[in-house]
Amino acid sequence: MQMTKEDFLAKANSASKNTLMETLDIEMVDFGDDFLVARMPVTSKVYQPDGVLHGGATAALAESVGSFASHIFIDTENMFVRGLEITANHLKSVTKGYIYAKATFLHKGRTTQLLDIRVTDEADNLISICRLSTISLPKKK
Template identity: 65%
Template sequence: MIMDKKAKLDYFNNSVSKDTLMETLSIKYTDVGDDFLVAQMPVNSKVHQPMGLLHGGATVALAESVGSFASNLFIDHNTHEVRGIEISANHLKSKKDGVITATARPIHKGRTTHLWEIKITDEVGNLISLCKLTNIILLKK
């Protein structure tokens, strides 16, 4: 079944994210295209570290969420599944409040691995973090 853009976003936000970390962190998928997926997360006390700044782990959770879902756009769910196997993050700027946006774009989409670059930006386009995620594409058992 081929889903249009709105159906994909509704599916990510409602069906797949319910009762998961994405729901806990208020991650919402906002845009999808042929070679990208975008999600947003509010920055508030739920995602702060003790000093009142955005926690790097919350940023990485956002990056892995958007990168993993992006790989899911390119597989046959009847026969394959996605698992993240490595993520790296460079945190470049701190943030206390507002919204951050994660945009995942492919660097490599092979048969068995996908490599994604995920840029995390603030409301005015400042780069907050730069992440890379490697996903393995597995045959379902």
């Protein structure tokens, strides 16, 4: 029996308990054959001292959704995923609402993956563009 989208998202979000994702209220909200979307509320919890979204929180959202996307598309019984490098270009400030990060693959290799992660606000304005490279490594037996 194939898992429904709702069941998959619930399982994905339950894996975030007691992690940075839970601390930042990051939630997986949509996925498809080649993408995964997460969202994060913009509140004082993720502000810089001057009251705007912190770029580090944006990068944490991007790395979370990108790493999770790599994780769901590999053989997790025998492999695990780790981030290698993340870059983020921040283009617009945000002070409230939600931001959304959509991860899509630029390269989906057996060992390395490269993801494009576009971060937008609720009005679909581009907030940041991120790139994440991940590596899939064998689990020790």
